[in-house]
Amino acid sequence: EADIYQTPRYLVIGTGKKITLECSQTMGHDKMYWYQQDPGMELHLIHYSYGVNSTEKGDLSSESTVSRIRTEHFPLTLESARPSHTSQYLCASSGAGSGNQPQHFGDGTRLSIL
Amino acid sequence: GEDVEQSLFLSVREGDSSVINCTYTDSSSTYLYWYKQEPGAGLQLLTYIFSNMDMKQDQRLTVLLNKKDKHLSLRIADTQTGDSAIYFCAETRMDSSYKLIFGSGTRLLVRP
Numbered sequence: 001e002a003d004i005y006q007t008p009r010y011l012v013i014g015t016g017k018k019i020t021l022e023c024s025q026t027m028g029h030d031k032m033y034w035y036q037q038d039p040g041m042e043l044h045l046i047h048y049s050y051g052v053n054s055t056e057k058g059d060l061s062s063e064s065t066v067s068r069i070r071t072e073h074f075p076l077t078l079e080s081a082r083p084s085h086t087s088q089y090l091c092a093s094s095g096a097g098s099g100n101q102p103q104h105f106g107d108g109t110r111l112s113i114l
Numbered sequence: 115g116e117d118v119e120q121s122l123f124l125s126v127r128e129g130d131s132s133v134i135n136c137t138y139t140d141s142s143s144t145y146l147y148w149y150k151q152e153p154g155a156g157l158q159l160l161t162y163i164f165s166n167m168d169m170k171q172d173q174r175l176t177v178l179l180n181k182k183d184k185h186l187s188l189r190i191a192d193t194q195t196g197d198s199a200i201y202f203c204a205e206t207r208m209d210s211s212y213k214l215i216f217g218s219g220t221r222l223l224v225r226p
Contacts, residue, residue: 006156040200042218043157090156100145100164103214105156 003027006091006106013081014114021076021109023091032074033103034058034066035090043090049074081113118217120203125223132190134220136203139184143205146179147214148188151200160188160201190222198224 004025013019025032030051035043035058045058049068063085064078074093078085088110092103118138126132138146144165149157163170163177163186170177176189190197203217 040219040221043202043216045213048213092157100162102145102147102159102162104159105149107156108154110154 004091004093004104004106006089006109008109009107010110010112012112012114015080015082017081019078019081019111021089021091021111023074023076023106024072025074025093025104026072027093027095027104028071029093029104030071030096031094031101032068033092033094034064034074034076035092036060036062037088037090037108039088047076081111083113086111086113118203118205118215120201120217120220122218123221123223125225126193127225128193128195130193132188132193132197132222132224134188134190134201134203134222136186136188136217137184138186138203138205138215140205140207140215141181141184142207143184145206146177146186147204147206148175148177149202149204151202151219153199157202193222193224195224195226198222 007022032049034047036046037043044060046062047066049055055066088108090108091106094101094103120136147162148160150160151157161172174191178187200219200221202219204214
C-alpha cells in the first residue's frame, strides 16, 4: 500500500470561497502530481513538482495553484471557487531515478462547488 | 488521452476471463502500466511491464505487449465481482519519464 493521503475526501462549498486541498506522502518521493478527473473519465495532469521549491503546470490549464515547501506536502489552492471547478482531484507521487518509478495515488478529494 | 486508446466498456460473467485492450502511438514508451479505480477511490497500481518484455504474469493477471503493433492487453483470469472497476492503461516515455499518459479507461462489469 502506498502512503499518500488526501484531505478532505469530500468538500461541498459555496462559490467564491478559498479552498486548499491537502496532499501528503510519507515515502520520501521527490515527484508529486495533481490530476483532475470527472467521474469515470480520463485523468488530466494539472500540476507537478520535481522536488522542494519546484512547481510546473500540467497539460490541462487550471486556475488552481500549488506549492512545494516540504518534500512530503503538496497542497493545491483555489483562490475563488466556481461551479466549473466541481470535479475529483487526485494527488500522486513517484520516486526519483531513471528506472521504473510508478506513480502512487491518494484516494482523491471530491469537490462540489454550489 | 488521444495517444493512448482503450475501449470504453466490457461486460463478463463471473468466473470467465476478461481481456482489456489498449493501444498507444509513441514508440519511445518505456514502461506501460495498468491501474484499477473503484468507485469514489483513487487509482491502484495493478501491474506494469517494461517495453522490452512481451509478457508478465502476476497471479490472476497477465499482461501482453506487442511492441510492433503498439498493443497492450490485461487478462484477468477467473474474474470476480470485486474486479468490477475502471481499468486505466498508462505509459511513460523516454522524453518525459516523470509523466504518465493515461488512456480514457475501460469500465469492467462482472455479472454474477
